[in-house]
Structures are given as C-alpha cells and as structure tokens.
Amino acid sequence: MTPMRSLYVDMNSFFASVEQQADPSLRGKPVAITAIDNESGACVAASYEAKAYGIKTGTRIYAAKELCPGIIFRPSRHRLYVRVNQKIARVINEIAELEFVRSIDEFQVALGGDSSSLDRALDLAREIKAAIREKVGSELRSSIGIGPNHLLAKIAGKLEKPDGLQWLAPENMPEAIRHLSLDDLPGISQGIKGKLYGAQIYDVKALYNLDPRHARMIWHSVEGERFIRALRGMDIPLMPTKRNGYGNSKVLAPEYRPPHKARLVGRWLVEKASERMRRDGYCTRHFHLSLRLTDGGRHAGKKIGATRDTRFLLSLYEGLWRDIRRRSNGDVLSISVHLGDLVLLTERNGDLFAPLSPGMPNKPEKLAIVIDHINRRFGERMVKYGEHQDPPGFFEKG
Incomplete structure (x- = not known):
C-alpha cells in the first residue's frame, strides 16, 4: 500500500x-x-x-x-470565525503534526511513521473529528481526506460532505474520482480547462493518463507536469509561491456609496493591505486604486520607491482619490486597492539621501510595525491612521 x-x-x-x-x-x-x-x-x-x-x-x-x-x-x-479557526488549529496540533493552516476553514496535517499507514491515518482522522466536536463545538463537522500527497488528500476531502472521510492513492485511482469534472479538481482553472479541451482531454481519466511531459506543454509550465505526477500519487512537494501583490476590494452597501463615506472605506482597505504586506516581509513599488462608479469605472496608479509605510501609502491613496473624483461625480459602487511590484524588505536597496539603510525599515516603517503589534495584541483597531470606516462583511485575502 x-x-x-x-x-x-x-x-x-x-x-x-x-x-x-x-x-x-x-x-x-x-x-x-x-x-x-x-x-x-x-x-x-x-x-x-x-x-x-x-x-x-x-x-x-x-x-x-x-x-x-x-x-x-x-x-x-470575521473575528469570531478567526478565533474558532485558531482554536481548531490548536486542537489538531495537540494530536497531530499541523503542517499548514490553508485557509479559514482548511487545515493540512503531515503524516509519517505509524500514521503513514492507511489504517492508522484513518484512525487519526476519526480522532481529529472527535476532538473538534468535543473541544470546539458539537455543531462543527469536517470532511477529511487522506493521500500520499497534498493534492490527493485535498481532492479526497471534497468527495464526501458533510462529515466525510475518504482516501485516494494509486490503488484506487482514477476510478475513485472519474465522476468529477475537470474543474472540480483544485488547480484546474477555466483557462487550464480550456487548454485541456483544446488538447482533447475531456475527463478525469484522460487527464490521469496524460503524459506528464505533454501536460507541461499544455500548461506552458512545469506545473502541468507536477500536477499529473501528483495526481498519480507521487509525493510532489508544494512549490513556494511568490507574491504578486496585496489587495483588498469591497462592494459597498448603499449607505457607504456616497463619496465621502466610500473614501473612508478605501482608507481602511489600504491599512489592512499594508499591514498584511509588512507581516510577510514585503515592500511595494506600485500603488493602484480602482473605483466602480455609477457613471463608469475609473482607476489610477503610481510607481514609487519601495515602501511599507502605511502613512505614506494613505497619502498616495488620498491623491489618487482626488484625481479620480475630479473626473467623476457618481457614487461609488465598489472600491479596490492593490500594492504591487513587491520586493522583500531584506532585498531593498539603501538610499544615502533618504536616509535608508539596505534591508532595514526606516523610522516611519518601524512605527507602523509597533502599531501592528498593538492592534494584534488587543484584537481591535486600538491605533489607527486617522479616520476610516471598517466595512461590514469584510474578509481579508491572503
């Protein structure tokens, strides 16, 4: 096995x-x-x-x-769901090796030693289910998938809901998933699906039997070959991803659509995006603002020196906001901010005239880090950068 x-x-x-x-x-x-x-x-x-x-x-x-x-x-x-997510993570980590918290509701556990046998892995899955019900809540059910790699375990976890427990391995593939559509598989986007159709790959069985080298050509990337080999049960490690940017967007409720209120929501989005960027060790070199208005879409952007200073980014936001508003009188239906062209802080060049030391935060950025720590510790926006509006139903990305 x-x-x-x-x-x-x-x-x-x-x-x-x-x-x-x-x-x-x-x-x-x-x-x-x-x-x-x-x-x-x-x-x-x-x-x-x-x-x-x-x-x-x-x-x-x-x-x-x-x-x-x-x-x-x-x-x-959202804050309630995050607290429960963290509690579930602690419970899982008490009885297994929690490898990754994949999202607000998904967790990846590493198996090895005795737990690498199917019987022991199934016992561990049942133990995790029971621990979540007992220590977190009786209403919280989970579907668990087991496999020789992350991809097959994730697919297995989607096969039976609610409260499912399934496994996938070369021993039962591809028959166990032949009823799925191509885009039911994680990693098969509509674009990849279209490319597969163009190569006359219409179902999961044909995908499974695809030559990995041919998959590389279809994907135009080594990821195609990696995907097919993982689908066949090889232990393919996940490749580290490189961030393209940090962004937040919000479709506004009617009461927040007047420009003076929408502007404050945008300030909140800038604060949250820059906080997450600092958390992951990046700086941005491009700021972009997009507004969908009742009289059409408008956007503006600006290239900048690499920064992670929220105050500076908010000043950019205010300037771009004014530029857009001079071209439109409509209400704001949605707002999006994006921090792009990233560079790691440790790779940022210094500037003798700024002054800015290579790979080190400057004084405003150090202040921003202190504010991040305070806000995380107390769970509220104890310190904020002027006036903003925390929009209802806001969910962070990344």
Missing part, C-alpha cells in the same frame, strides 16, 4: 456552523451568512439545512427568501 503523507481537514459550512454553535436557537434550521444586509446583497455561506433548498455561496438574499421562506440571516462576523 502506498504510504500516506498528507491529511486534509475541510470544515463543513464553516461560517454557518460557527453561528449555529454560538446560538443554539439556530441549530437544525436553514441559516445564511450575509456580508450586506439588504435585498441586493448575497449569501457568503449557508448551513446544510439551507443548502438543501438550493441556497449556496453567491445566492442573492431575495432569491434565498424565495427558495426558503423560513431562512434565517446572520451578518458575517
């Missing part, structure tokens, strides 16, 4: 389940989580009771009411 190297925990209907755990009156009832509390908003998550009516992520609120007249809506509470 092929040794198992990875176990993937995928929490089921996570946001809705957390709300049902927090409020017993919601248990067993159709619940949808919303980012914007009006008819034009959409559901960002749904309980399995709601999914039974056809409600899913992206379903409009008015449509959800038509599908399920008795549905209960709750506003998203």
Whole structure:
C-alpha cells in the first residue's frame, strides 16, 4: 500500500456552523451568512439545512427568501470565525503534526511513521473529528481526506460532505474520482480547462493518463507536469509561491456609496493591505486604486520607491482619490486597492539621501510595525491612521 503523507481537514459550512454553535436557537434550521444586509446583497455561506433548498455561496438574499421562506440571516462576523479557526488549529496540533493552516476553514496535517499507514491515518482522522466536536463545538463537522500527497488528500476531502472521510492513492485511482469534472479538481482553472479541451482531454481519466511531459506543454509550465505526477500519487512537494501583490476590494452597501463615506472605506482597505504586506516581509513599488462608479469605472496608479509605510501609502491613496473624483461625480459602487511590484524588505536597496539603510525599515516603517503589534495584541483597531470606516462583511485575502 502506498504510504500516506498528507491529511486534509475541510470544515463543513464553516461560517454557518460557527453561528449555529454560538446560538443554539439556530441549530437544525436553514441559516445564511450575509456580508450586506439588504435585498441586493448575497449569501457568503449557508448551513446544510439551507443548502438543501438550493441556497449556496453567491445566492442573492431575495432569491434565498424565495427558495426558503423560513431562512434565517446572520451578518458575517470575521473575528469570531478567526478565533474558532485558531482554536481548531490548536486542537489538531495537540494530536497531530499541523503542517499548514490553508485557509479559514482548511487545515493540512503531515503524516509519517505509524500514521503513514492507511489504517492508522484513518484512525487519526476519526480522532481529529472527535476532538473538534468535543473541544470546539458539537455543531462543527469536517470532511477529511487522506493521500500520499497534498493534492490527493485535498481532492479526497471534497468527495464526501458533510462529515466525510475518504482516501485516494494509486490503488484506487482514477476510478475513485472519474465522476468529477475537470474543474472540480483544485488547480484546474477555466483557462487550464480550456487548454485541456483544446488538447482533447475531456475527463478525469484522460487527464490521469496524460503524459506528464505533454501536460507541461499544455500548461506552458512545469506545473502541468507536477500536477499529473501528483495526481498519480507521487509525493510532489508544494512549490513556494511568490507574491504578486496585496489587495483588498469591497462592494459597498448603499449607505457607504456616497463619496465621502466610500473614501473612508478605501482608507481602511489600504491599512489592512499594508499591514498584511509588512507581516510577510514585503515592500511595494506600485500603488493602484480602482473605483466602480455609477457613471463608469475609473482607476489610477503610481510607481514609487519601495515602501511599507502605511502613512505614506494613505497619502498616495488620498491623491489618487482626488484625481479620480475630479473626473467623476457618481457614487461609488465598489472600491479596490492593490500594492504591487513587491520586493522583500531584506532585498531593498539603501538610499544615502533618504536616509535608508539596505534591508532595514526606516523610522516611519518601524512605527507602523509597533502599531501592528498593538492592534494584534488587543484584537481591535486600538491605533489607527486617522479616520476610516471598517466595512461590514469584510474578509481579508491572503
């Protein structure tokens, strides 16, 4: 039997389940989580009771009411979900080797030694499920996948929901997943799917049997070859990814669309993006602002010297905001900020006239780091850079 190297925990209907755990009156009832509390908003998550009516992520609120007249809506509470995510991570780490927290509701566990046998891996998966129910919450269910690598473990975790437990290995491939569509597989985007169709690869079995060297040509990248070899069960390590940028965007509720209010939401997005950029050790050399307005889309950007100073980035934002507003009088439907052309702080050149030491933060950037520490410690925006608006239903990316 092929040794198992990875176990993937995928929490089921996570946001809705957390709300049902927090409020017993919601248990067993159709619940949808919303980012914007009006008819034009959409559901960002749904309980399995709601999914039974056809409600899913992206379903409009008015449509959800038509599908399920008795549905209960709750506003998203990102901080609550993060706290539960961290608690689950601690519980898993007590009984297994937690390798990565992949997202707000996905966790990757490394297997080895005794746990690399299928029987022991299955026992460990059951132990993790029981520990989450006992120590985090009885309403929190998970689907767990086991495989000889990360890709197969993740695919296995998607096969049975809710509360599933499945494994994939060369011993049961590709028959175990032949019912899936190509784009059901993680890593197969619509663009890659189109390229596969162009190469007359229409189903999972044909993909599995594809020559890895041919896959490299289809993908126009070594990632195609790596994908096929991983699909066949080889222990292919995940390649470290290089950041292209940090961005946040927000579709605004009607009350935040007037320009004077939308501007404050944009300031919040800049603060959050720059904070995440500092956390990961990067500086940005390009700032971009995009607005979708009632009279059309507008955008502006500027190249800058490598920086991670929030105050400086906010001053850039204000200047670009004024430039755009001079060309438009419309309300703001959505706003997006992006920090691009990244360079690691450790690789940033010095500047004798700035003054700026090579690979070291300057004084404003050191102050920003102190503010980050304070805000993380106290869990609130104890220190902020002037006036901003924390938008409801905001979810960080990356």
